[in-house]
Amino acid sequence: MTDSLSKNQPQQNEQQNDRLHRYVFNELDCRGELVQINQSLNQVFENHQYPQPVKQLLAELMVATALLTATLKFEGDISVQLQGDGPVNYAVINGNNKLELRGLAKLQGEIVNEDLHSLLGHGHMVITITPVKGERYQGIVLLEGENLAQCFEAYFKQSEQLKTKLWIACELSPENNKAAALFLQILPANTTRAEEDFQHLSVLTSTVKDQELLHLDANTLLTRLYHQENPTIFPSKEVKFKCGCSREKTEAALVGMDKQELLEQVESQGPINVDCQFCQARFSFDAADIKKLPS
Numbered sequence: 001m002t003d004s005l006s007k008n009q010p011q012q013n014e015q016q017n018d019r020l021h022r023y024v025f026n027e028l029d030c031r032g033e034l035v036q037i038n039q040s041l042n043q044v045f046e047n048h049q050y051p052q053p054v055k056q057l058l059a060e061l062m063v064a065t066a067l068l069t070a071t072l073k074f075e076g077d078i079s080v081q082l083q084g085d086g087p088v089n090y091a092v093i094n095g096n097n098k099l100e101l102r103g104l105a106k107l108q109g110e111i112v113n114e115d116l117h118s119l120l121g122h123g124h125m126v127i128t129i130t131p132v133k134g135e136r137y138q139g140i141v142l143l144e145g146e147n148l149a150q151c152f153e154a155y156f157k158q159s160e161q162l163k164t165k166l167w168i169a170c171e172l173s174p175e176n177n178k179a180a181a182l183f184l185q186i187l188p189a190n191t192t193r194a195e196e197d198f199q200h201l202s203v204l205t206s207t208v209k210d211q212e213l214l215h216l217d218a219n220t221l222l223t224r225l226y227h228q229e230n231p232t233i234f235p236s237k238e239v240k241f242k243c244g245c246s247r248e249k250t251e252a253a254l255v256g257m258d259k260q261e262l263l264e265q266v267e268s269q270g271p272i273n274v275d276c277q278f279c280q281a282r283f284s285f286d287a288a289d290i291k292k293l294p295s
């Protein structure tokens, strides 16, 4: 008995730590989402030596992307890229409708200040949605908001014409990393009443403290924030780190290159190693592997 309990325990904790909850308010024309991540965020940072402000940026980008992904009613992939001319010139979170996410950031200079604009400089956020069926959609917003939450709010306003607000909190340490976010969006009705509902719920949601957002379980948090608004909470979904790289995909990239040149490279420098930039998995190709590649 004790054995099975102790075996089950970590699994339960894991499930609670990386989950996304969606809810609607029965009497109010708004919907909401709550996401809390821990393990999946640790995995994004694994094998990377990011400075603290870059970790913060990626953590915020990851929870915001999870929220955005959960608003989509499709099967497919999503990519949210930040591109700028600051010390962090690139950051990306890739995900899909199963809430499998991965991400990375690239640095080109020394970080002096930690706010969004000091990190990225002038730039934009590019959101690409690629459904399995149907057309690819791309939305671009300038990084003009004070923080990432405001950039996402601008995106929703631009792409869906729906008032949206995000609240993001992170807690990062060398041993463990947590991030969480709340999402509030007006329903497409867009009536005066919906506007009032959104305003009312924004005020309530703004009372949330970072500690609550990061550490309370979903039911306690949502009850504390909205005890009179009576949200109906749908079954939660797990958020996972998953890279999606593979030997096959790496091979496909090599197929486009000159086979003779690749063989000469192997001859002079040994096997060609291709490292995944996201998870650092290494795929190694020797002369025999190269010869087997389709021409």
Ligand SMILES: [Zn+2]
Pocket: 243, 244, 245, 276, 277, 278, 279, 280, 281
């Ligand atoms: Zn990978």
